[in-house]
Each structure stands twice: as C-alpha cells, then as structure tokens.
Amino acid sequence: MTPPSERSSLASSEPTDGACERFRADTLEGLALTPKRLAPKYFYDRAGSILFDQICELPEYYVTRAETAIVRARAQEIVASWGPRVRVVEPGAGSSTKTRLLLEALGPARCVEYVPVDISSEHLEHAAAQLRSEYPWLKVTPATADFTVDLPMPAAEEGVRTVIYFPGSTIGNFEPSDAERLLARFRRAAGPGGIVVVGIDLKKDPNVLHAAYNDAQGVTATFNRNLLVRMNRELGADFDVDAFAHYAFYEPVHGRIEMHLVSLSRQTVSIGARQFRFTEGESIRTECSYKYDLPGTERLARTAGLHLLDAWLDEERRFAVLELRPVLWPAPRSSVT
Numbered sequence: 423m424t425p426p427s428e429r430s431s432l433a434s435s436e437p438t439d440g441a442c443e444r445f446r447a448d449t450l451e452g453l454a455l456t457p458k459r460l461a462p463k464y465f466y467d468r469a470g471s472i473l474f475d476q477i478c479e480l481p482e483y484y485v486t487r488a489e490t491a492i493v494r495a496r497a498q499e500i501v502a503s504w505g506p507r508v509r510v511v512e513p514g515a516g517s518s519t520k521t522r523l524l525l526e527a528l529g530p531a532r533c534v535e536y537v538p539v540d541i542s543s544e545h546l547e548h549a550a551a552q553l554r555s556e557y558p559w560l561k562v563t564p565a566t567a568d569f570t571v572d573l574p575m576p577a578a579e580e581g582v583r584t585v586i587y588f589p590g591s592t593i594g595n596f597e598p599s600d601a602e603r604l605l606a607r608f609r610r611a612a613g614p615g616g617i618v619v620v621g622i623d624l625k626k627d628p629n630v631l632h633a634a635y636n637d638a639q640g641v642t643a644t645f646n647r648n649l650l651v652r653m654n655r656e657l658g659a660d661f662d663v664d665a666f667a668h669y670a671f672y673e674p675v676h677g678r679i680e681m682h683l684v685s686l687s688r689q690t691v692s693i694g695a696r697q698f699r700f701t702e703g704e705s706i707r708t709e710c711s712y713k714y715d716l717p718g719t720e721r722l723a724r725t726a727g728l729h730l731l732d733a734w735l736d737e738e739r740r741f742a743v744l745e746l747r748p749v750l751w752p753a754p755r756s757s758v759t
C-alpha cells in the first residue's frame with residue numbers, strides 16, 4: 423500500500439490470509455459482546471489510511487499540527503540530552519514530518535541508525551526507501567514486528583543510546599492497562615540507558631475535542647463508516663452503511679473520546695453464517711482516544727517503570743511531547759506536579 427505521510431502507527435497493510443482471519447475472528451468476537459465493539463486498528467485499510475491523512479489536515483483536528491509545531495520549534499532541545507550516538511526506533515514505521523525533524527536535528531554526526539518497526543513489510547520497505555533517498559547518510563534498518571505484541575530489539579552497539587519514538591498520540595488509542603504494557607515493552611526495548619519519547623494529546627475544553635472528532639466536512643464520519651465498508655469487502659458482511667450514524671463524544675469520567683457507529687433502525691447483519699441483531703440506537707464502539715493531563719501521564723509512565731524527565735507543550739497546551747526514562751533505584755523525583 424502507498425503510505426500516507428501521517429499514517430497511523432496502528433495501520434495495517436493489504437490483508438494477508440492470516441491478517442484477514444484475525445480480522446474475522448476479532449470482528450465476530452467484538453460484535454458478539456454487549457455492548458458491541460471493534461478494535462480501532464482495523465480502521466487502517468488503504469481507504470482508511472488515506473482518510474486518516476485527510477483528518478490530519480482538517481481545521482478542527484488540531485492534533486497533528488500541534489505536535490508538529492512542538493517538534494519543529496523544539497527539535498534541537500528535544501534531542502539535546504540524547505547523547506553523542508543515537509539509534510532511533512519508531513514503532514509504527516513513521517515517515518512523518520516529525521520523524522524527519524528529529525533525524526535532521528540529530529544529523530549524521532549523532533544518528534547512528536533509524537529502525538522503523540511495522541507489521542507490514544511492504545509499508546516498511548517503502549518508508550525505508552524514501553528515507554534513504556532523502557537522507558543518504560542515514561542507516562535505515564527496518565524491522566517487521568507487531569509492536570503491540572512484541573518489540574524484539576538487538577542490543578545496541580557499545581556507546582549507542584536507543585531512543586524509542588512513538589508520536590501521534592497513538593498511545594491514546596490503547597486502554598490505559600494496554601498503554602502501560604506497551605510503555606513497559608518500550609522501556610525493555612530501549613534498555614536501562616534508553617529513552618522513550620511519546621506524543622500525548624492533552625485534556626482540554628471538551629468542545630474543542632468534540633469538534634476534532636465531528637468535523638464539518640464529515641471526513642471523520644466517513645473514516646468511521648469505512649470500517650463497515652471494509653467488513654463488507656473483506657469479510658463478506660452485508661452492512662447497510664447508510665443505516666449507521668457516526669457518533670463521537672467526549673466522556674469526561676474516563677477522559678476519552680468515544681467513537682461509535684449507531685444503528686438507525688432495528689436490523690440484522692450477516693457475516694458468513696453468523697447473524698448480529700441491532701436494536702434501533704444500539705451502537706458499535708469503534709475507538710477510544712484517551713486524553714491525559716501531565717500528572718496522569720506521569721502515573722502511567724511510573725506504572726511502566728519509567729519517569730517523566732521532560733515535557734514540551736505547544737503554546738495552547740493542547741499536546742505534549744514527553745521524554746521518559748527508565749526508573750533507576752532510588753526512583754528519581756519528577757518536577758511535574
């Protein structure tokens with residue numbers, strides 16, 4: 423597949439037989455639950471990835487712009503403490519503007535290697551070839567892995583520090599307990615002297631959040647409904663796409679945006695031999711996007727054995743780029759309150 427420039431780290435490529443079977447099994451399981459739910463990683467087929475790129479450009483979706491603005495303005499500061507020889511590992515195989523800004527800030531003198539990690543080797547090779555042609559000095563070593571399950575990292579050369587870079591606030595699409603496990607995996611992959619740098623979308627006026635997931639042009643609605651289109655195409659489902667409404671709202675108790683597809687009528691949907699009944703108004707939850715405050719991110723980091731060393735925010739305090747380091751005994755105190 424052709425990777426969109428801000429392609430989500432949860433993205434999947436054109437399905438292999440195994441991937442299709444996993445999609446089928448997860449879908450059948452998720453639709454049998456009460457309430458019904460599906461995993462957000464399935465948004466990112468070819469059409470979904472293109473729609474996500476369009477979302478990143480929307481006037482209401484401040485997330486990508488805020489993060490890019492931070493990295494653009496503070497790249498030198500962010501990399502300043504990374505040391506003289508650095509290996510940058512990016513789960514999700516980013517080829518984003520933000521990654522480029524950090525690689526450029528490190529430059530050939532300090533950036534020993536860039537390791538994009540993705541489940542799709544096709545996407546990886548494309549991203550790697552593009553980066554090699556733009557930065558001939560850069561050693562790019564793609565690694566095929568599902569980082570949500572495992573992140574095997576060969577030990578870095580003596581004197582080389584590993585920095586795991588996870589931008590895009592993709593961490594927010596994981597349930598907090600899964601986010602904790604993911605960060606702990608990053609900590610182990612980075613090693614005791616390593617660094618984990620994560621982009622986090624911050625809590626803010628719920629009206630701003632609401633607008634970001636309910637854009638006037640309806641791109642987010644199309645992105646959400648594309649999941650039904652994908653199930654029809656890949657699983658032979660018979661969803662009537664127009665019979666489901668996009669519904670997204672900020673849920674302040676959990677501090678998360680919830681995206682749903684709400685059935686507009688009483689209906690039955692078939693996927694192969696299985697049938698799923700919907701009452702009018704019943705929903706499928708398709709995504710949660712958790713928003714954090716700084717103390718919340720610090721708590722999350724701590725449970726993963728990391729501490730918050732530094733945080734860079736945009737002027738409007740919408741987004742934060744966090745530098746996390748392994749907690750060494752005795753645990754260092756953070757400056758964030």
Ligand code: AVI
Nearest residue numbers: 430477590591592595642711
């Ligand atoms: C990929 N992820 C960080 C996006 C988010 O904001 O949670 C996905 C998205 N869903 C709707 N709009 C964007």
